[in-house]
Amino acid sequence: MALTRRTIIEGAAAFGAAGAALIPALPAMAQARRTAAEQVDQAELLVAGPLGDCILGQANAPVTIVEYASLTCGHCATFHTTILPEMKTKYIDTGKVKLVFREFPLNQLDAAVYMLTRCALGEDGKSTGDQARYFALINVFFQQQRTWAFGSDPLAAVTAITRQAGFTQAQFEACLNNQPILDALNQVRERATTVFAVDSTPTFFVNGKRVLGAQPLSEFDKVIAPLLPA
Template sequence: MIAALGGVEALIDASPAAAQSVPPLELLVPPPLGDRSLGKDDAPVTIVEYASMTCPHCAHFHETTYPELKKRYIDTGKVRFIFREFPLDPLAAGASMLARCADKDKFFPLIETLFQMQRTWAVEKPIPPLMAIAKQAGFTEQSFNACLSDQKMLDAMQEEQKRATDKFKVNSTPTIFINGQMQKGAATIEELAKVIDPLLKAS
């Protein structure tokens, strides 16, 4: 695959998570690449999702739970949603890099498209289908290749992944924090609502 992706390692701690919550202020320190977020900056509830683009559970979450989460909580100003990359393999890192290289307003649409089409590009020969998706988001072949060769971006992504593993005990995807409370796995909207709604009432 493209050279920069060769150095990606899964910075995974296989031990079970020791903590079920983390200090929200520490969690909200932006990663080296900055945060990509949706919703009001001063929303009473902040959700941080760590996801890997090749993770089927993440794709399932974004296809089933996320649209209702966005409609019910993010679009209504109740939740600020932050998406952070936690690539479990070189291909996931490449897909995350493409989303980062896209125009800022195309970041979330491209993330959703990549999850929806995960089965078409998370394959043995991923470059042609990935390039087809990227071209729809405005990439040229040249900008596509330049993005995937960006070692500084890859290093910054891995740095945040290490921080998430070491400080926040993230060791699987998706891992979601709701005002610092950890939720592992592709939660349903009902499961998320059980955590979100009491926080909204308390705010």
């Protein structure tokens, strides 16, 4: 069933409670694989989902970081508001690193808001749209996470953010009833869990090497530096 305005409210109420997950828990086999495997196949990792990947940085950067993130995850917000700006200045803007951002919704509210960020790219949610607008909206949702994800009226907060981004009420409602976008988000999350054993956010892969959590830039430096040309 497609998400609706009502689902945003229900999802917000469920967030943080038992049964709030949008997708079933990660199988035990995949959990064991996560702790055992520090490296995943890079070529397999770089296969994009149905909507394509949204990317910060130059296509030919020698280091690729793939991030799986949740918009309702506090650690993800910490990374995007405090660590990513430093990483962008040091590595992304200088052509050394590109960041592939992948949606990993943890609950109904998370999925609904990710649908809206995808609709910022265009009605089909594909990465061929305006990625600058997409990342601008992602940044606002992370910066204002406490207001919409943990506030008393998430519907009003999410609506206000999207209105500022230029959404009309009709576009807002049409986006939340766009089943292909929701299916695509679910597919990316399912592949992340079953193929790459992602079971927490944020999870990063630096040229295939797993890095867990919102690590300070100094920790990323240790992984990135050996991968850069001499």
